[in-house]
Amino acid sequence: MDKLSLRPGLIWGSQLEDVFSYCKECLCALPAVNVIGSSSINAALIAAKEAQAPIIIQFSNGGAHFNAGKLLPNEGQRAAIAGSIAGAYHIAHLAQEYGVPVILHTDHCAKKLLPWVDGLIKAGEDHYKAYGKPLYSSHMLDLSEEPLEENITVCQRYLERLHAIDMFLEMELGVTGGEEDGVDNTEVDSTRLYTQPKEVLQAYTALKEVGRFTVAAAFGNTHGVYKPGNVKLRPIILKNSQNEVYTNIHTDNPRPIHFVFHGGSGSEKEKISEAVSYGVVKFNIDTDTQWAFTRPVREYMDAKHDFLMSQVGNPEGSDKPNKKYIDPRAWLVLAEKGMKNRLIEAYKDLNAYQKFIFRYE
Numbered sequence: 001m002d003k004l005s006l007r008p009g010l011i012w013g014s015q016l017e018d019v020f021s022y023c024k025e026c027l028c029a030l031p032a033v034n035v036i037g038s039s040s041i042n043a044a045l046i047a048a049k050e051a052q053a054p055i056i057i058q059f060s061n062g063g064a065h066f067n068a069g070k071l072l073p074n075e076g077q078r079a080a081i082a083g084s085i086a087g088a089y090h091i092a093h094l095a096q097e098y099g100v101p102v103i104l105h106t107d108h109c110a111k112k113l114l115p116w117v118d119g120l121i122k123a124g125e126d127h128y129k130a131y132g133k134p135l136y137s138s139h140m141l142d143l144s145e146e147p148l149e150e151n152i153t154v155c156q157r158y159l160e161r162l163h164a165i166d167m168f169l170e171m172e173l174g175v176t177g178g179e180e181d182g183v184d185n186t187e188v189d190s191t192r193l194y195t196q197p198k199e200v201l202q203a204y205t206a207l208k209e210v211g212r213f214t215v216a217a218a219f220g221n222t223h224g225v226y227k228p229g230n231v232k233l234r235p236i237i238l239k240n241s242q243n244e245v246y247t248n249i250h251t252d253n254p255r256p257i258h259f260v261f262h263g264g265s266g267s268e269k270e271k272i273s274e275a276v277s278y279g280v281v282k283f284n285i286d287t288d289t290q291w292a293f294t295r296p297v298r299e300y301m302d303a304k305h306d307f308l309m310s311q312v313g314n315p316e317g318s319d320k321p322n323k324k325y326i327d328p329r330a331w332l333v334l335a336e337k338g339m340k341n342r343l344i345e346a347y348k349d350l351n352a353y354q355k356f357i358f359r360y361e
């Protein structure tokens, strides 16, 4: 199969559909990495450049607020909206400079956070009117805590607006376990951690009338990394769900659903490949890249401990300046490199490494 060729910058609409379809054909998926500011954004963009594959960059609600400044009040989601918009402009501009295609997305939005996505859709509509393209490629609504009917109806309503500006919706069915961004699902009843194929069929049927979407179906995945054996992944649920849709509504593609794998960190490599073979096109990674970012910083702080105790004076002399050790750039670049390397590993695990061609004309 010929490699899919893409221009640098935002991927959205029918082109995003092409990217996901291509991923399914060549059995690969793209990493979707959570970012919180310019350093993690740099790591994501340089990883995509090295991997010669698009990157999905996403802001969680907390990450978007952090991008605007954690010290800035967030009444009515103002700071999270501003952080998401600023992040989108920042990433779109740098994507051209790095020469990489990017898919921009916002992560879990529970019912109480809907004002955040409402603000972003409004900004996206204005942007679309002015430039003919959306600000983001997709938004996620996570109404998995609500009754199924409500989840689907609200998603339909939002997808109508998103589709009008060539955007995708990501919806969640079943609950991702663990804890992320202040939402604690560690004690959730374990049966709810596995989505029923019938639920997927119901959602697929309702949403496909309206627009383009991806489905985060729970198959035992968990946010965060816990001790081995804690997570029992059953990707077969994804295969059964594809079959359920295919046999009931006779879609052209035997794997009609674009699945999203949440809580990718710490997953066994074979389970990742298996899930990808069942139509996972987006693989969320956060905890592993957080660790890859923080570990080199800790190593630096340990190694340079005696140079970081005061501005002047270190083991080389009581009058020696420590400016170059104190400069945050000295250790943030190590964090960026650590996170970039972890993302390259993810591209390889997901079979997406150098699977694309970047076109610059």
Ligand SMILES: [Zn+2]
Pocket: 108, 176, 180, 223, 262, 263, 284
């Ligand atoms: Zn998630």
